[in-house]
Amino acid sequence: MTNEAPSAALAELAHVYGVATEYWDWQGHHILVSATTIRAVLGALGVEAADDQAASQSLWAAHERPWRRRVPPMTLHRQGTWGTVRVHVPDGAQLEAWVQPESGGRLVLEQAMVWVDPRWIDGQLIGVATFNLPADLPLGWHTLHALIDGEQEAASGTFVVVPHSLTPPPGVDSDGAWGLMSQLYSVRSANSWGVGDFCDLADMAVWSARDLGADFTLINPVHAAEFSGPMEASPYLPTSRRFVNPLYIRVEDIPEVAYLDATVRAQIEAIAVPARARNTSERIDRDACWEAKKAALRLVYAHPRSSRRQRSFEAFMEAEGEALVDYATWCVLHELNDEPWPAELQDSRSAAVEQVRMEHLHEIGFVMWCQWIVDQQLAAVQREALDAGMTLGIMQDLAVGVHPDGSDAWGLRDALAGQVTVGAPPDPYNQRGQDWSQPPWRPDRLAELGYRPFRDMIRAALRHSGGLRVDHIIGLFRLWWIPEGQEPTEGTYVRYDHEALIGILTLEAHRAGAVIVGEDLGTVEPWVRDFLVERGVLGTSILWFERNDDGWPRSPEQYRRLCLASVTTHDLPPTAGYLTGEHIRVRDELGLFTRPMVEELAEDIAGREQMLVALRDRGLLEEQAELSTLAIDPSASQLEEIIEGLHKYLSFSPALLLGVSVPDLVGDRRTMNQPGTSTEYPNWLLPLAGPDRKPMLLEELMASRWARRLTRGVHRGRRP
Incomplete structure (x- = not known):
């Protein structure tokens, strides 16, 4: 280039x-x-x-x-502040403007005495009328209207009033909260079908709440993947962020299963037996697991539902509307056609697509039914988590974007940019940059659409959760766009209307009574974190990255209050792996370093040794062994002591939320995901495993004494 x-x-x-x-x-x-x-x-x-x-x-x-449009397509206003909105009209025309709240009524706006020079547009002199926006407008999604005297129909646009700041739920705001962080698919029980599911999540949540005192469970994105194989392994590259992956359904928990005749139940059990046999496999085989579940789900779908259950299904379809139909249609088209699709199927509103819908109503109905079932099971998990005593319950994770050939890219193609992908410029952990192969939102089209696609996505993610982690929240401010066919280093940033995106995020979280955690790691403009604090959005603090200007570990008292703090994250090895240099070994084997290995290793060991000094200074580490020895090759018992000390160290911080990675509860050492790789490393395919790298079941985790010991230190630190 x-x-x-x-x-x-x-x-x-x-x-x-x-x-x-x-x-x-x-x-x-x-x-x-x-x-x-x-x-x-x-x-x-x-x-x-x-x-x-x-x-x-x-x-x-x-x-x-802007002068060609009477009312802006989208106006966003912060509650508690005064503002203005500009309306473009023929110069000298008299008009009235008002807000129609979503609850009904009419709030007339007062015109401000502000002069703006008119402009000739298409042979007509166009002026500007400015209207005041009072501070006490109600929160919500409203409509702004403007009507010129003598005209019959008013111009209109979306008008959104958002909170000035998001306040955490009372218990969290006063006492803080801690919880587990889990890659759900990796935590399998004896009754799983080869992959962790929502029944496993419920068991883990209830156990962690009642036995460990946890307030939440943060899980990986559970967005929808391909309905027919091959299924994308990365939960951060979904086909749709609006819908949920039915892979997480527990078939036996569907109410209709209890009413099946013995023959059909026997068929389902015959499918389940080999699926359960995969619970000890060393790799997650999503395709095999899903094909087994899909076969069983078809048997259940064929069984008549009670009147009450059928009405519930119909209400779900009506509420989800056209978006659900589009998603289900894409799933059927994906199964029927090889890539690339014929041109007439590329447009979700084409006559050819409508013909497919009419010819495959049963299959489209099955896809929508799967979404209803998975939605019900996720709702049940949240209820059980809260009933068990959790303050927040399940915290979901929102991926940055979607698969370029997926359902959202097809159904929302008008709102997404083509010929570019999203990624990240080079940084210390990915020195060649990253290309995530995802099409970005078009800022201009989002505004034209009143941000409704973004709102619907956020609303769906918050429907059954007490919190939402937004991966790469910096992408709501600016995103790294990479032109098609170019390297990540040859991209540039594109800015978004962060006032609108963050405002909508806080409005929907306020309505759901949820917290928002933004993953704000990497290259971040300093003012962005200040803005997020002002809006009540929590940041992310990873212990290994929290350093002072001199490079030494930041003392826990200096951590931010509005953040989720944890020792590690899914893009790093679990703590046992980090302490033994797993991240250095893997990246060296994969050729991801741009500096000599000896430099990377020396810097990493020095950083680990500094952290050990910080633990010893706090009395969290015995002084028997030399720190340099611990930093290079700690023994198993020393690893446990260090891991426990690191989590206690975090508990001294004012961070509102503390997270404990589930792999840390069992001594797992393997990285779940190695950024900057695809097939070179088994990203997102590894099940939960012990120190010996052999798979472990949920039952073993829940019986672990080490899990109780580790979390007891965190618990005591948070609840004196």
């Missing part, structure tokens, strides 16, 4: 559309973005910029666009 610098016209156009022309990398270097990259990114936004003349014309059109 050429490194030609952008012209002044191209740079100004890029600025208008939020496309960065420069940035600072993780090593503090000032990087200028090439004109080629900028043109490619603008092209993905539908903006002509092939040369300076085209860029100038596009810039003029961008400045005129």
Whole structure:
């Protein structure tokens, strides 16, 4: 790719559309973005910029666009503050503006005495009328109307009032909370069908609440994957973020199973036996597990439902509406067609797609029924978790984006950008950068659509959870866009309306009574964290990354209050693995370092030794062994002492939430995911295992004395 610098016209156009022309990398270097990259990114936004003349014309059109619309397509207002909204009308026209709340009624707005010079648009002089937005407007999704005297129909746009700040639930706000962090699919019980499911989650949540005193269980994204194989292993590359993966259904828990005749129940059991045999496998085989469940689910689906259950199913379909139909249609099309699909099937509203719907109503109904079942089972998990004493219950995880060939990319294609993917620039842990192969939201189209696709996604994720972790929340401020066919290093940032996205996030969380945790690791502009604190959104603190300017571990008292603090995360090895250099060994074997191995190893050992010094200074580590020996090759008993000390160290912090990784409860050492790899490492395929790397079942976890000992230290630290 050429490194030609952008012209002044191209740079100004890029600025208008939020496309960065420069940035600072993780090593503090000032990087200028090439004109080629900028043109490619603008092209993905539908903006002509092939040369300076085209860029100038596009810039003029961008400045005129708001003047061509009477009411903005989207207006967002923070409750408790005063604001204004501008309406464009023929110069001198008299008009009235009002807000229609979602609950009904009419709140007339007062016009402000603000003069704005009119502008000639398409041969007509267009003026601006400014209206005041009072501080006491009700929270919610409303409609803004503007009607010119003499006209019959008012112009309208989406109007959203969001909280000024999100307040955690009372118990959490006063006492804090702690909980487990789990890759759900990896935690299998004796009755699983080869993969952890929602019944296993309920058992783990109730056990951790009653026996350990946990307040929440944070799980990996459970977004929908492919309905027919092969199923994408990464929970962070779903086909849809709006719907849930039916892989997590426990077949035996479906009410209709109890009413099946003996022959059908025997058929289901015959399917279940080999599926359960996979509970001791060393790799998660999602395709085999799902094919077994799908065969059993078809048998259950064929059984008539009671009137009450049928009404519940119909109400679910009505509530989910067109989005559910689109998702189910995509699942059927995906099963019927090889990639790439015929052109007439690429448009979800085409006549050819409608014909497929009519011809496959039964199969589409089955997909929608699976969504109803998985939704009911997830709701039951949350109820049981809260009944067991959890403050928050289940905390879900929201992936950054979706598969480029998935259901959302198909049904929401008008809101997503093509010819680009989302990723990350180089950073200390991924020095070659990352390409996540996901199409990004188009900021302009989100605004035109009143942010409803984003709202519906957030609302669905919060429906049965007490919290939501937003992976790479920095992506709601700016995202790293990589032009198609280019390396991650050849991308640039694109800015989003963070006021709108974070505002909607807090509104939906407020309505659900939930907390929001933003994963704000990596390269972050300093003001972003201040903004999140102001809005009541928690950040993320990983012990190994919390360092002072001199490189030494930050004392726990200096941690942020509004954060979820943990020793490790799913992109690092469990603590036992980190302490024995698993992350260094794996990355070296995979060739992910840009520096010599000896430098990486020396830096890592030094960092571990500094952490051990911090533990010893706190009295959390015995002084019998040399610290340098512990940092290089700790024994099994020393590992347990260090792991316990690290978690106690975190409990001294003011962090509102503390997380304990489930693999740390059993001494697992393997990284669940190695960023920057795909097939080179078994990402997202590893089941929970002990120190010997042999699979462990949920029953063994719940009987673990070490699990009680480790969490007792955290519990006591949080509840003096």
